[in-house]
Amino acid sequence: MDLVYSTEQQAFRGEVRQWLEEHVPTTALESFDTAAGFEQHRQWEKTLAQGNWGMVTWPKAYGGLGCNLIEWLIFEEEYYRVNAPLRVNQNGIFLLGPTLMEYGTEAQKQRFITKMASGEEIWAQGWSEPGAGSDMAAIQSKAIRDGDEYVINGQKIWSTRAVFADWIFCIFRTDPDASRHAGLSFIFVPLNAPGVTVRPIRQLNGLPGFAEIFFDNVRVPVFNRLGEEGEGWKIAMSTAGFERGLMLRSPARFQEAAKRLVALYRKKRNDILDLSVEDAVVRCYMDAQAYALSTYQTASRLMSGGNIGAESSCNKIFWSELDMQIHATAMNLLGSKAELEPGCDDAAAELGAWLDGFLFSLSGPIYAGTNEIQRNIIAERMLGMPKK
Amino acid sequence: MDFNFTEEQLAFRDGVADILRDEVTPATIRRRWDSDTGLDAGLSHRLIDFGLPAMLVPEDMGGLGLSEVDFILLAQACGSVALPEPLVDEALVATPLLVEIANTTMTGGERARALLPEVANGTTRVAIGHWINPYINFADSADLLLLAHGDEVHLIAASDAQLVSQRSLDPSRRLSKITWQPSQASRLADGPVAATLWRCALNRGALGIAAQLLGLAEAMLQQTVQYSIDRQQFGRSIGANQAVKHLLADCAVKIEFAKPAVYRAAYTVSVAPARADFAVSHAKVAAGQAALLCAKNCMQVHGAMGYTWECDLQIWMKRSWALDKNWGDAGFHKNRIHEWLLRPGALLGADQTFGNAHLAVVAE
Incomplete structure (x- = not known):
């Protein structure tokens, strides 16, 4: 050490x-x-x-x-x-990128990674469907092989930034006779392809932060499939490991938010009536610190040949709850001015950032696999508790 | 930058953990509860044979010359089996205090140097009293007592002190209230040097507790997972229910994020024990929270069985409740963190994970 x-x-x-x-x-x-x-x-x-x-x-x-x-x-x-x-491009660089590095052919890496790195192509993620949220193996949308192409029909939903993105990486059922985890494949679709319809969905803050995507006989080349046909679930799980685990939310983001929270507390400490707020501020800073230490530990392990397993689910629970705690504490410190929308006459510049962050933090325990699903994964795969 | 333990550190831990698992069982712990001393003499000898009391003693003073980072996994293993013997306080706190005194030019230095070989080989046992702990654990089995008089460090024969035993919630602990007379002869160190020594001792003590709490938490979780598999209701294991899974998953998350804080604190103490307040307090608070949550949720999963004297879970729960308040309770350590965060000029933020809190110390 x-x-x-x-x-x-x-x-x-x-x-x-x-x-x-x-x-x-x-x-x-x-x-x-x-x-x-x-x-x-x-x-x-x-x-x-x-x-x-x-x-x-x-x-x-x-x-x-x-x-x-x-x-x-x-x-x-x-x-x-x-x-x-x-x-x-966080869905691209932090999630698809590492997955492409592991499963992509050289030609696919040349084609997709370089344009992701250059910022020319921004990616969205298309996994959830109206009937397949936490139960992702219930995916119904189909990609049926026709010569050198797949013909795609179905619907994806809750795709973050898909309203303005260029590409989407999806999981489709390529074998309609297979059920659940079998017969799924990992396929890329350009969002301007004929037959793709993107319908924006307004989020809690009123902006079209995610979208619903309809596929009506959309044709993409077989080249757009990552890994083998039927390997979609396996590849998706490895992407999900990156998502929950190391890359999507690096600790620095929370450490800096916690630093701003300490600064806010210093400014407001003489006005605070709720004594538990002080404890909350200290806890936020220390939890951000703990997340950083844990990430350095994981990085050291990976660099010496170890791997990241079900503990990535612990990370996802920890950072999402931490983010909510940081922003809820800031709202408590801001008190009766916390509700002011950014840009109002009386709203200081930092106020809007806290409010935006507060609303965003509430999505943390839901996206990238709900925290309830993560707790199931921890219980079953890390602790060895029975499935049934 | 490398957060890994070495192969040797892990192998040493495995060797000690094997012995502890074989010899420190609920049955042998309960036997200690009914015994006069509360100790297992045979085990103490095996731990001495392994060189554990001598780990942090420099080689030229008869020890193994290892560091807090080498010892921390062993302290965690002691927690895992709920070891009643005060090995962690002896090896990680009392003995290093003597080593630090031996390294000074104060008159007590010579006395400490003379004493260290017999402490290292286990023939002399030293218990430590710090102002933060009102009672001393196993003072009645110690030969010598390291005690504070103001900032001064004193060393007296245990037989020269008056001990009044106090019963702990945790029957594995043997607490004594101590009355004693300081003298010129018993003083080992004084002045600002002595104040720093006590500060280091507090950090080492709290670090040892944090590592034991981590081990206690892991052990409670492990045995409760097994219970949730074995215990059948409604025709299946109770552990198949999400409500039960989530209670235990929450414990796993708390443990997972307390671990690196404890290991980092061990590293910081090994580099600069007097400047490790922030890292140690973080470790102590995080490990305490993990152990308390495990005690609460694990008892809940055990149901009525968990509320009995018969169920072995009590061994780990009671030790967690007791140790969490030792070497500074959560309030004490949170306050230290609070002061650290709010002091003028505190360097905070993402680039300071290993900065301020110890990088500056390394450079000193």
């Missing part, structure tokens, strides 16, 4: 810090759930790509920097330290 950064790691941090300070937009971008904001965020992805910072862990050949996981964590820490824009 050696919990000190090497000289190279410190130099890397310095390099990241300098680049970010020179390039991060000085005024906040609009929400990426608006058309204008989405394009601003795409532009930012392209700026990142110019320095090969799009996804630093990818090999240089695909537009990355070939960094290891500790360097990735350092990058994330610096990224959130300067409050850089949220990643509009």
